[in-house]
Amino acid sequence: MNKNEEQAAFTKLGELNQRRQEEINAAAATDLPKTYPMNELVKALHPATQYLKVTEIIDHGPDAKSFVFAPDKDKGTTKLATFQPGQYISLRLHIGDSYVTRPYAIRSTPLQAKEGKYVLTMKLVNGGFVTPYIWKNWQVGTTVAASGPAGELFYEPLRDGKNIVAIAGGSGITPFYSMAQAILENTLDVNLTILYGSRRHDNILLGDELQGIAEQTNRVKLVNVLSDEEVPGFEHGFISKDLIEKYAPAADYSIFISGPSVMYQFVMKEVAQLHLAPGRVRHELNGNTAAPDQFAGYPAEAKGKTFSMTVITRDQSKTIPAAANESLLIALERAGIIAPSMCRSGICSACRSQVLDGHTFTPTEFDHRRAADREFGYVNTCVAYPTSDLTLKVPVHDYANQFG
Amino acid sequence: MAKNYDVIVVGAGNGGLVAAATACKLGKKTLLIERHNLPGGAASSFVRGRFEFETALHELAAYGPKEKPQGIRQMFNWLGVDLAMHEIPGAYRYIITGKDGFDVALPNGREAVIDKIEEVVPGSRAGVSKLFDYGEECIKGYDLLQAGKLLQEVAKLAPAFVKYATVPYDQVLAELNIPLKARQILEAYWCYIGIPSDTFEFPYFAEMLVTYVENGAYAPTNRSHEITTALVHAIQANGGDVWFNTEVKRVLTQDGQAVGVQVGNDQIYGRQVICDLVPNTVYAKMIDPAVVPEHTLKLTNARQLGTSGYLVYLGLNKSPEELGIKDYSVFISSTGDSRTQYERMNTLDQNDFMIMNCLNIAVPGCSPAGTSLLYATQLYRDGSWDQVTAENYDEVKDKIARRVIKQYEDATGIKISDAVEEVAIATPETFARYMRTPNGDIYGYYGKKWGQTIARMANLDKEAQPIPHLYFCGGSSFMMDGYSSAYFTGFTIGKMACAALDKEGVKNE
The missing domain is CATH 3.10.20.30 (Beta-grasp domain)
Incomplete structure (x- = not known):
């Protein structure tokens, strides 16, 4: 670089800085935006906290209830976040001196969320900490804080086949109930076969409601499996490899599992014998043990x-x-x-x-x-x-x- | 209760982590506060099934091998961060699928790259060799500037830096008579900074190209989360405090100076406050507007937010060998013209510049045997997602994912869509959610002609403390985006804040 080039370069650098100062001087001194479209979208899709209010309580026999929630507008929640059928919200409860959370799969559908409604269905756990409290204290008007929707047990079109075999036990049915109803509402494009384990035919949580859905669409098939009794029209025993193969579609399918630990341990051994591709077996919310x-x-x-x-x-x-x-x-x-x-x-x-x-x-x-x-x-x-x-x-x- | 600190750092992104680590290494009582429950900001990881995905890192530059440590490795050594890093084989493969397209895989090393480009575009050798000479001078130029040397001296020792300081990269390549196709091959890295090559200041681009090609690039064994967690430990080992799940609501001021932060109902006092945040957030919501100087407000208004990202993370149930994947990093577009690529980043349907990384090529064992870990990246300019709503979000997100996967399959002939075991997608909404940056910005400020590294660095002394005792580090600071830059800003600003404390200490004695 000769002297002239060097001088020219310094001049250009001076001009660059001059330009910077001019641009700054010409800019507005107005206040900066407090929010932006993406940050607003986060509030709608992934709120950190949703405040809910119980609007209705539905009994399902002696030991199960559904709680219907609306947004608690007094606390600032005006809309409920949408979700993927199968996802959960985690309730935040203050019981005695303890602050605890409990995740519950949302039993209702995204369409209902849009209308301001979530439904959670719970089974009373005798000797438990949370459900006895809820049974005793919750009534219409009770308010509760919850997380935004979360969880990975849902149909992912980039990954899953169009056929899902759902294996459920007890209140583990709730994510699949949401999927079944979303199929009926045409917001979920899959074929769902539900293998649903219960003890007795007269004690199937949401059994009639599910049957009702299955009767309205041929994309949802319901197979009730009873462990404690043999009744015509129902399968008997546990959900085994043979039973899965009997009802699973011939074509490519994924297995989703939701239920108590004992059922999960059993079912996983059976499912392993099917040799499905890794990733085609999904489960969630089984992580608690007292042993x-x-x-x-x-x-x-x-x-x-x-x-x-x-x-x-x-x-x-x-x-x-x-x-x-x-x-x-x-x-x-x-x-x-x-x-x-x-x-x-x-x-x-x-x-x-x-x-x-x-x-x-x-x-x-x-x-x-x-x-x-x-x-x-x-x-x-x-x-x-x-x-x-x-x-x-x-x-x-x-x-x-x-x-x- | 200890509520007085020498240095409070707000935000545990790459810049904030290093700023805090630097301050406590220099013996200052330091507190790092992070709103999220993890360190790193975009530099993180997440687990799905059998896979732990890298959220953001493509290539860590300026690290270098153990026996020839570059700036970042030297900094990490000084901070006590010693991680097993993997050198990334090759520079990048660039596939242009449209008219006058090409498919070139650039190796590492100066001579190897020059040979490769000459082979693909005969007649390039002389120009490209010169470009590398210039790039080496530019590296020196930045080092000299950082060491506080005057421009006159830089002009003598690194003339290309000064000569081309204000000239766009593409223009210099044209002046060097590098043929168009070779220019396009050498312009792929524009995407790491988000400035098209006709606007991108030459010294920084040339420095970046030569740093990557000559010193190589690195990736950690256990994703970015390993680096950020190691930095947290370095802070703790040097007596610093780190609080997660803690949101700074306000920067406290007194007599027009920053004096601390408010967390919940608690006021924590700090003699220096360093924010690893986009300044817009601080000025709009976190500080008394009366203390923000008009010049600062105007500067912030004059700037333009940087781009956000869109990523598809794929855990595949086949190995790279089974799939036929050989490259770590593949850049793909239908056009080699970076201006066109950049303009299309403004649209959801035309944006066809993508990068696909296969981490296994750089970090063998990053996923279980018989699987591969891939991630596709696209950049979107600020505002391009503004019309996306809660109603069509899933549809938009899935549509782009399908397009990107297909684009990769078509360009490479490698079939991946039938091997998906796990998939996750990050959009500008995701970045806004986890980082809380304006509109999900991941690149700090866009580099307007007057706001790239040289102009930013030249004004550092003047602009480093927009309000006395308040500093900024990270992607919106005096360098551009990227891991190494964020680390350097944290290091420099951290030292600057400590030096100011030392000076005050002397004054008070």
Whole structure:
């Protein structure tokens, strides 16, 4: 570069800066936008919190109820987020001194959500913590906070075949009920075969309603499987490989499973014999156990003990008991700490916390952590069990009131 | 309760993580606050089934091998972050499917690239060699500027940097008599910054090209989440605090100066506040408007938000060998003209510039045996998704995914759509959701002619503290977007804030 070139380059650089100053001087000094279309779309599609109000309670026999919700406009929720049939919302409840979450698959459809209606169907768990509280306290007008829709148990056109074989037990039917009704409403383009396990023919949760849907569309087939009795017109026994093959379409299909742990453990063994391509078997919400010692790799000496857990939340710390057979999350909830959580089955990682000291056990079946989280000592508290005294750093939420 | 800090960093993106790590490494009492429950912003990962997907990283530049560490590796070494990184084989494959199209796979290494381009476009050698000479000078030029050297000195030691400082990249390539086709091949990296080659300032593009080709690029073993988690640990190891799930509502000011932040009902005081946020967010919602100088407000209004991204993450139930995938990074478009590619980024239906990455090629074992982990990326300019609603969101998202997958299959002849085991899609809405940036911006500010690295760096001293004790780092800071740039801004701004504290300390003694 000769002197002239150098001089010319410096002049250009001066001009560039001059131009910058001119552009700035010419710009408006008006206030900047507070929001943008994509950020508004987030509020509609993925709200962090939805405030709901019970508008109707439907009894299904002695031990099941449906709760119909509308948006709680007093708390600022004006619309309900749409969702994929099969997804859940996680309710946030304040019971006694505890703040707990419970995920429930939405039993209603996206079309109903658009009209301001979610329906959740629950089974009473005797001796449980949450459902007895709900049975006792909830009435029309009760308000509750919930997460936005979440979960991965839904039909994904880029991945799944057009045929879904749904295997359900008990209240695990709810995601498939939503799918069935969405098919009827023409918002879900799949063929659904539901293999539905119940104990007795007179105790099938939402059985009549499902039958009603199946009678209106040939894209939904319902097969009731009774474990405790033999009744003409119903299958008998458990949902086995043979039974799946009997009803599954000949063409390419995916299996979706939703139900209690016991059923899941059984069904998975049967499904394995079908040798479907990986990814063609999907399940969700099975991550809770009160017997971590039943899983491979559990350190036997920890069984039956209660450990001391020091919990660090931002700049506070507190020491609480943590029983070996309960998840870290339950220990936090028992101690009244507002710990984050959502799916409670080790998948969503909302409860991700840092173990600073001590040991925990996560059953391999429920361990969906990121590799680096395993490497650096983070756990999902909902599926991690204490196996020694420990120190846990929990990222408690500060914003909104997570619990309404 | 400890509520006084030397340095408070708001936002744990790549810039904020390094700013906080730098401040506590320099002995300052440091607090890093992040609204989300994970570090990294866009630099993250997520698990679906048997796969852990990379959210954002394509290639980490300026890292270099252990025996010849480049800037980022030196910085990480200093911070105590030591990760097993994988060198990415080859630079990129670029397929133009339209008229005058080409399909070229560029290797790594200066001479190999020059040979390859000469082979594909005879008559390119002299020009491309010169381009690499210039690029090497430009690397030196940036280093000199960062070291505080004056332009006169830079002009002597790295003349190409000064000579072409204000000239667009494509124009220099034309002046070097590089044939059009070779120019287009050498312009593919425009997408990493989002400025078409007829506007992209030469020194930065040339620096980027040569850095990638000569020093190679890297990827971590366990996705970006491993880097960000390691940075969190570096902060903690040096006595810093990191709070997740914590939203800073306000930047507190007193007498026109930043003095801390508000979290919930708590006020936390900090002598320096560094925000890894888009400044628009701070000025619009987080600070007393009366303390924002008119010049700052005008500058912010004069700028244009950068692009957002659209990604399809694919976990495939076949190995790369079974599928026939050999390349880590494939750029595909129907046209090789970056201006046209850029203009089409404004539309949902015409945008046909895409990148497909297969992580297994760079990081073997990143997914289980017999599977592959792919992700397709498109960029969309600010505003191009504004008409998408809650009602048509799924439809738009799926339609683009199908188009992108088909475009890849058609261009490469590799069939992937029948091997999908897991799939997830990120859109501008997704980035807005997890990062809360305006309109899901992932590239900071668009680089207008007067607002690219040289103009930004030249005004750094003047603009680094728009309000006394308030700084910005990350993609909207004094460099452009990208991991290395964000790390550098965090490092530089972190040091700057600490130096100011040291100076004040001396004054007070």
